[in-house]
Amino acid sequence: xxxxxxxxxxxxxxxxxxxxxxxxxxxxxxxxxxxxxxxxxxxxxxxxxxxxxxxxxxxxxxxxxxxxxxxxxxxxxxxxxxxxxxxxxxxxxxxxxxxxxxxxxxxxxxxxxxxxxxxxxxxxxxxxxxxxxxxxxxxxxxxxxxxxxxxxxxxxxxxxxxxxxxxxxxxxxxxxxxxxxxxxxxxxxxxxxxxxxxxxxxxxxxxxxxxxxxxxx
Amino acid sequence: xxxxxxxxxxxxxxxxxxxxxxxxxxxxxxxxxxxxxxxxxxxxxxxxxxxxxxxxxxxxxxxxxxxxxxxxxxxxxxxxxxxxxxxxxxxxxxxxxxxxxxxxxxxxxxxxxxxxxxxxxxxxxxxxxxxxxxxxxxxxxxxxxxxxxxxxxxxxxxxxxxxxxxxxxxxxxxxxxxxxxxxxxxxxxxxxxxxxxxxxxxxxxxxxxxxxxxxxx
Numbered sequence: 354x355x356x357x358x359x360x361x362x363x364x365x366x367x368x369x370x371x372x373x374x375x376x377x378x379x380x381x382x383x384x385x386x387x388x389x390x391x392x393x394x395x396x397x398x399x400x401x402x403x404x405x406x407x408x409x410x411x412x413x414x415x416x417x418x419x420x421x422x423x424x425x426x427x428x429x430x431x432x433x434x435x436x437x438x439x440x441x442x443x444x445x446x447x448x449x450x451x452x453x454x455x456x457x458x459x460x461x462x463x464x465x466x467x468x469x470x471x472x473x474x475x476x477x478x479x480x481x482x483x484x485x486x487x488x489x490x491x492x493x494x495x496x497x498x499x500x501x502x503x504x505x506x507x508x509x510x511x512x513x514x515x516x517x518x519x520x521x522x523x524x525x526x527x528x529x530x531x532x533x534x535x536x537x538x539x540x541x542x543x544x545x546x547x548x549x550x551x552x553x554x555x556x557x558x559x560x561x562x563x564x565x566x567x568x569x570x
Numbered sequence: 571x572x573x574x575x576x577x578x579x580x581x582x583x584x585x586x587x588x589x590x591x592x593x594x595x596x597x598x599x600x601x602x603x604x605x606x607x608x609x610x611x612x613x614x615x616x617x618x619x620x621x622x623x624x625x626x627x628x629x630x631x632x633x634x635x636x637x638x639x640x641x642x643x644x645x646x647x648x649x650x651x652x653x654x655x656x657x658x659x660x661x662x663x664x665x666x667x668x669x670x671x672x673x674x675x676x677x678x679x680x681x682x683x684x685x686x687x688x689x690x691x692x693x694x695x696x697x698x699x700x701x702x703x704x705x706x707x708x709x710x711x712x713x714x715x716x717x718x719x720x721x722x723x724x725x726x727x728x729x730x731x732x733x734x735x736x737x738x739x740x741x742x743x744x745x746x747x748x749x750x751x752x753x754x755x756x757x758x759x760x761x762x763x764x765x766x767x768x769x770x771x772x773x774x775x776x777x778x779x780x781x782x783x784x785x786x787x
Contacts, residue, residue: 399780
């Protein structure tokens with residue numbers, strides 16, 4: 354440790370228990386209260402998201418807040434279309450279960466935003482993404498996750514909507530067609546809280562621990 | 571709030587300050603102490619990573635720990651090749667700065683592992699990834715970030731190596747060729763700590779806040 358480390362925070366057992374709680378109680382939220390989220394709270398979350406790591410320090414993320422009713426309706430229409438197609442593609446024995454799931458909070462979430470990655474960011478000077486250009490998208494995903502955790506710690510819920518046609522979303526939001534669509538997000542105060550994923554509570558799928566996904570070489 | 575919420579944790583101001591510190595002091599680490607990391611500590615980190623959200627609850631991540639010296643050497647050789655090519659492709663005025671950067675801790679990190687996403691996980695029954703199959707990779711990236719934060723809270727540093735040829739890494743580790751390579755990771759106790767990214771301290775790039783990356787629609 355060098356001298357500059359005198360300022361480094363120490364993460365004690367109490368904090369680490371809290372962090373584990375945060376990770377356990379973070380949910381993908383699809384049911385929101387009507388309560389508005391103060392603009393300053395969301396602004397702060399966006400600033401926190403920008404603390405995320407990024408390849409070459411390129412910060413390739415773009416956050417597009419969506420307030421316009423017609424644009425929100427266009428995104429919702431894309432979701433409905435894609436969800437109908439997804440329903441139609443379900444195995445017969447799972448169709449009823451699929452139909453029962455609530456897969457987005459688009460009608461209720463007070464704050465909605467899309468997230469994109471710029472495909473060839475000038476910032477970062479290309480460092481780290483020559484053989485893996487997908488790292489710009491990956492960096493942006495981490496920015497979303499950073500915001501997600503900070504939101505949950507502030508009592509807010511985030512829902513990630515991926516049942517969308519990326520080209521339709523880009524058209525609805527008038528962003529450059531070469532931007533990489535990462536996801537569309539609903540943010541607000543959740544109607545309930547749980548340490549179990551909604552898909553687990555609905556009987557759709559259950560979680561496994563690390564033993565099932567670890568290999569040794 | 572329903573009755574079950576009585577158990578939900580409350581994240582108070584002290585915790586939220588700690589979380590902000592964690593996000594500010596998480597670094598991409600390339601300089602490691604020789605001290606070993608107890609196996610139980612890493613096992614716990616992998617279990618925590620599995621708390622990450624995943625599309626359709628598919629948990630598509632695979633963690634491949636790499637202990638074999640020859641396999642580590644093959645990964646290192648891929649890094650050296652790719653890094654030489656990246657150096658050669660730098661603009662002339664940036665080449666000297668690039669050469670000064672330390673971009674991986676492959677020689678020192680006591681724990682090394684690769685992370686992959688399976689391209690078409692059976693788990694999750696396809697939910698949420700029909701129009702966006704890339705969400706399996708995105709879920710896996712969030713699992714990595716979850717581990718990263720928990721590691722930093724435990725005093726450990728993680729370094730993400732993307733200057734690699736994914737096909738060479740897959741061959742070196744003998745994993746299925748259709749797996750999606752997310753990254754190769756070095757884990758250990760860092761030699762120093764900072765709230766500024768190494769690339770910023772080295773003058774390669776600096777960070778911006780949210781104002782520069784926010785659009786309104």
